[in-house]
Amino acid sequence: MALNDFEITALLTEWEKSEDEFEHSEDENDLDSNKVQNTFENVSNVEFIDINNLPIEIANINGDRALRSHNNVTSHFIPTISQSQTSSQGQAPSPNINPPIPANICISKVQQPQKPVNLKWKKVCHVPNVRDYWSDQLGFPPIYEAMSQKRFEQIRQFLHFNNNETMLPKDHINNDRLHKIRPLVDYLNAKFSSIPYRRDLALDEQLCATKARNYLKQYLPMKPHKWGYKLYVLSDSKGFSYKFEIYTGQENQERFRLQNEQDLGSSANVVIRLTREVPTNENYRVYFDNYYTSVPLMAALYHKGILSVGTVRRNRIPNCKLPDEKCFKKQIRGTSYEYITSYKGAPISNVIWKDNKLVTLMSTYCGVEPKSTIKRFEKKTKNKTTIECPFIIKEYNRFMGGVDTLDSLIGRNKIKMRSRKWFIRLWYHLLDLTTVNSWLLYKRTREELKEPIKYTLADWRKELAFCLTKTGVVRKSRGRPSLLEGELQNVKIRRPTTSTPKDVRQDMLGHWPRFQDKKGRCKIPYCTGTTFWMCSKCKQYLCQTKDKQCFENYHVA
Numbered sequence: 001m002a003l004n005d006f007e008i009t010a011l012l013t014e015w016e017k018s019e020d021e022f023e024h025s026e027d028e029n030d031l032d033s034n035k036v037q038n039t040f041e042n043v044s045n046v047e048f049i050d051i052n053n054l055p056i057e058i059a060n061i062n063g064d065r066a067l068r069s070h071n072n073v074t075s076h077f078i079p080t081i082s083q084s085q086t087s088s089q090g091q092a093p094s095p096n097i098n099p100p101i102p103a104n105i106c107i108s109k110v111q112q113p114q115k116p117v118n119l120k121w122k123k124v125c126h127v128p129n130v131r132d133y134w135s136d137q138l139g140f141p142p143i144y145e146a147m148s149q150k151r152f153e154q155i156r157q158f159l160h161f162n163n164n165e166t167m168l169p170k171d172h173i174n175n176d177r178l179h180k181i182r183p184l185v186d187y188l189n190a191k192f193s194s195i196p197y198r199r200d201l202a203l204d205e206q207l208c209a210t211k212a213r214n215y216l217k218q219y220l221p222m223k224p225h226k227w228g229y230k231l232y233v234l235s236d237s238k239g240f241s242y243k244f245e246i247y248t249g250q251e252n253q254e255r256f257r258l259q260n261e262q263d264l265g266s267s268a269n270v271v272i273r274l275t276r277e278v279p280t281n282e283n284y285r286v287y288f289d290n291y292y293t294s295v296p297l298m299a300a301l302y303h304k305g306i307l308s309v310g311t312v313r314r315n316r317i318p319n320c321k322l323p324d325e326k327c328f329k330k331q332i333r334g335t336s337y338e339y340i341t342s343y344k345g346a347p348i349s350n351v352i353w354k355d356n357k358l359v360t361l362m363s364t365y366c367g368v369e370p371k372s373t374i375k376r377f378e379k380k381t382k383n384k385t386t387i388e389c390p391f392i393i394k395e396y397n398r399f400m401g402g403v404d405t406l407d408s409l410i411g412r413n414k415i416k417m418r419s420r421k422w423f424i425r426l427w428y429h430l431l432d433l434t435t436v437n438s439w440l441l442y443k444r445t446r447e448e449l450k451e452p453i454k455y456t457l458a459d460w461r462k463e464l465a466f467c468l469t470k471t472g473v474v475r476k477s478r479g480r481p482s483l484l485e486g487e488l489q490n491v492k493i494r495r496p497t498t499s500t501p502k503d504v505r506q507d508m509l510g511h512w513p514r515f516q517d518k519k520g521r522c523k524i525p526y527c528t529g530t531t532f533w534m535c536s537k538c539k540q541y542l543c544q545t546k547d548k549q550c551f552e553n554y555h556v557a
Contacts (some may be wrong), residue, residue, distance in 0.1 A: 130417055146469045161423070174255065177216065177248040180423040181430075188430060189243050192437060193277045198236040201278065203271055203288045204403035206231040206244070208429040214422045216248060229426060234274040234286075237398070239405035240440040241433060243274050246426065268297040281305030285365065287400045290316075295343050298364050302346035307365040309396050312350070314360060322352045322360065329358065333376065334387030338368040351392050359393065366392045409436045413461055435461060463501065470504040470537065500538040511555050512536040513544055524550040 125133075125140055132138040134149040160180065167179045176182060209225035210217065218230040230247040245251065251273070252266045261272055271292050278284050285307045293310035295318065301308045314320055321339050322328075328335075336353040349367040352360045355376070368390040375384045415428040439460045446453050455463060512535070519530045520541030533544045533551065543550035 126416060142466065142469055156419075156424070159424070159427075161427075177250060178246055181426055184427065184430065185244075185246065188434065192242050192244075195240070195242065195441065197242060197278055197284060198238075198240075199283075200237055200285045200287065200399040201234055201242070201275075202237065202400050202402035203232065203234050203274060203286060203292065204400075205291075206233045206403055206407060208426060210422075210425050212420070212422050212425060216246075216422065218247065229422075229429075232270050232274060233403050233406065235402040235406055237402045237405075238440055238444070239402050239409055239436070240444070241406060241437055243277065244433070245270065245274060262296075262300065264296050264300060265294065267292045268294050268300075271297060272300065275301070275304075275306060278306055283307055283365075285309065285399070287396060289400075293362055295348060295362075298348055298362060299344045299346040302364045303344070307363075309361065309363040309366065309392060311396070312360050312362040317350060317360075317362075320350075322350065325358055328352065328354060333385075334389070336368055336388065336390050338390075340367070349392070351390055353390055353393060355387075361392050361396060363392050363395075366395055368392065406433075406436065409440075409457060413458060435464065438464070467501050467503050470501075470507070500540060505538060505555055508555070510537045513542070513551055516541075522548075522550050524554060 127133060127138050127140075131149060133140050133143045161184045162180055162182055164180070168175045178185060205220065205223075207218075207220055207223045207225055207228040207230060209228040211227060216229055217227055219226055220228075220230065232245045232247065233241050234243045235241045250256070252263075252269055254263075256273075257263065257269070258276075261269075263269065264272065271286065271288060275286060278286070282305060284305075286301065287308070288310045290311040290313045293312040294316050298308055298310075314322070314325075323337060328337075331354055333354055336351060338349060338351045340347065340349050342348070346364055349363050350360070351363075351368055352358060370391055371388050372391070372394060373386045374389045376387055377383075378385050410429075410432045414432045417428060419425055419428075436457070439455070439457050442455065442460070443453055513533045514536045516532050516534050519532055520534065522529050522531055522543045523540040524542065527543060527548070527550055529543050529548060529550075531541055531543045531545075531550075534541050535551070535554070538554075540554070542554050
């Protein structure tokens, strides 16, 4: 029986309500992200000293390391996804049932990258429904030519990263809530942390937005997307992520703590865990907000040779000598006070500064001096005025926004696909994170070599997806390097024609000459001939005669 327009509208409305409805899980392991332990040991003997008349000398420490390798930066991260454990190893979709997997799901080495590559295309080109990528009206050739719709859905159905048979029950003391993606998380952290660290590092929260009904889902009211899986990320000021941790509520247990690490509270322990691989005694600097900052944490990092700066809550400052907030608000804009102390041999500076609101910070390497000036708009006079700004404010604002920059880069072209499996949504997020990291590493390498940056992030995604879809095994040529690549770039500037990437040209897979009905100009530079022969993969006209071997030169030289 056919439905009228009114009935169809009613069904769509009910469906949208059911999809957008938020429900808390009734699982016995529900998490409470608002419970934060503030364990500060015995810090009642800390005494702060007023040093308004004592300038602080700051050493100019350069902890940066040169990075002059990884020309093909994508190969450092992409094998993480393409070589991960998939259904070819017999993993099951549930911890209790292991159904037989169809034989046609077994993925060969050449076809393995096509699944994540299709996802990379989906970041760039969005359609209303996933199956529209294979439709006649909205179909996208790079996707439906690489893999059929049925095969894509089968691989996604049986895709797993760990053996469900080894997962412990929920009531077991050693149960791991991230068991399904634990190998993927460990592998990515090992790869990311293998890149040399920059001197200034930022630590902050990140949210993997989702509406899934899972007990790992958190609510962060200050984020643009308020519901999702929470991650703690350690990155540099450019946004490159060196290490991340997915919040499950189990991280603060003693089994996840090393023998030489103290229990400084749930929030401070996050900083200790994420800075384990940071080189010690080389004056690296870590920046974080008031969720993490405490006096014992500052001292613990200082004894490892890691300097730190962070905003701080007044109730975490023992024997606080800072002026009362009500009295300090009456001061003029730009006023600042500084007190210093020593806790377990670690010098700590405590600064309060008045801008639009009061800002309180704590540091182990900088303070008020040397002061600088900044401009602020005054509502009363409707003009900009110059006020004083402490050095610690400048340092914090300069290096603290790394994780926010990473969120912005991921959000521009992220994978927008729904899944009922909670770990698949996290896998999509980690795939986006890996892509952004590879582009940031590419930019860093080009800057170190003082070479121009040729790719924007959008171009990087498109080139990456196209190359991984078409590329197989690359055979290196012998002898002197060919000048053909440079000539092809020059031709690309002169003529607005598409150029096949070098990795695709030389992969030695699927390049067959096909006879065409119409002639075309040969793609080889400085070849003025026309031919009927076209490469079936590169889609370029190439001469193939007794005197001209342009087809062979194009794919080998």
